Amino acid sequence: MESKDIIAYLKNAKKKTPVCIYIKTKQPVDFPNTEIYGIQDKIIFGDWEDIHPVLEKNKEYIIQYHVESSCRYSACDLFNPLSCHARIEPGAIIRDKVDIGERVVVMMGAVINIGASIGEDTMIDMNAVVGGRAIIKKRCHIGAGSVIAGVIEPASAKPVIIEDDVMIGANAVILEGVHIGKHAVVGAGAVVLEDVEENCVVAGCPAKVLKRKDIQTIHKTSIQQDLRNL
Numbered sequence: 751m752e753s754k755d756i757i758a759y760l761k762n763a764k765k766k767t768p769v770c771i772y773i774k775t776k777q778p779v780d781f782p783n784t785e786i787y788g789i790q791d792k793i794i795f796g797d798w799e800d801i802h803p804v805l806e807k808n809k810e811y812i813i814q815y816h817v818e819s820s821c822r823y824s825a826c827d828l829f830n831p832l833s834c835h836a837r838i839e840p841g842a843i844i845r846d847k848v849d850i851g852e853r854v855v856v857m858m859g860a861v862i863n864i865g866a867s868i869g870e871d872t873m874i875d876m877n878a879v880v881g882g883r884a885i886i887k888k889r890c891h892i893g894a895g896s897v898i899a900g901v902i903e904p905a906s907a908k909p910v911i912i913e914d915d916v917m918i919g920a921n922a923v924i925l926e927g928v929h930i931g932k933h934a935v936v937g938a939g940a941v942v943l944e945d946v947e948e949n950c951v952v953a954g955c956p957a958k959v960l961k962r963k964d965i966q967t968i969h970k971t972s973i974q975q976d977l978r979n980l
Contacts, residue, residue, distance in 0.1 A: 767798040773815035893920035
């Protein structure tokens with residue numbers, strides 16, 4: 751997605767505050783525009799803007815209720831993990847309008863923002879952040895705690911592009927507009943400000959080229975396909 755498309759989508763989207771209500775009432779109370787389970791003791795799913803006025807209007811009939819909510823005026827739904835053939839672990843947060851390829855692995859605490867694209871057999875490790883519109887291609891490993899910068903604004907900014915078979919070490923930061931070539935390796939904790947050529951190993955803050963990828967590096971950074979099999 752282009753920035754202008756994402757901005758238009760978020761601007762025009764109905765802002766939602768989805769809630770779950772557990773409620774006991776003295777007599778039936780009608781909650782329009784909601785999903786209701788139960789007869790007297792009910793579980794209700796809906797938007798707070800629809801439910802709150804009903805609660806206020808019917809106070810005298812309500813014995814007790816409990817409200818659970820995870821967001822406020824959200825402009826974007828979460829990604830439906832049932833729509834992909836990938837391993838999504840508990841606690842990962844993926845927004846809608848994200849492309850998840852075959853056998854991708856998204857570990858606990860990872861965050862993937864709107865417009866991002868994750869290629870097949872890539873792993874997004876624990877607590878990594880993949881920003882809006884970032885493009886990560888096939889068979890990559892994005893290390894734990896890494897940040898792949900997003901570029902929804904300014905709208906003219908170029909997204910991060912990470913080509914096939916790239917290894918990003920833990921806690922690395924890839925800034926907006928950076929292009930990382932195939933088979934490159936980014937060391938743990940590196941801050942990458944400039945493009946990285948394919949088969950290069952970079953590290954440091956700011957990241958500098960240490961060497962070309964050799965046999966030893968290939969062995970140390972090879973991905974494990976068994977972790978990606980479903």
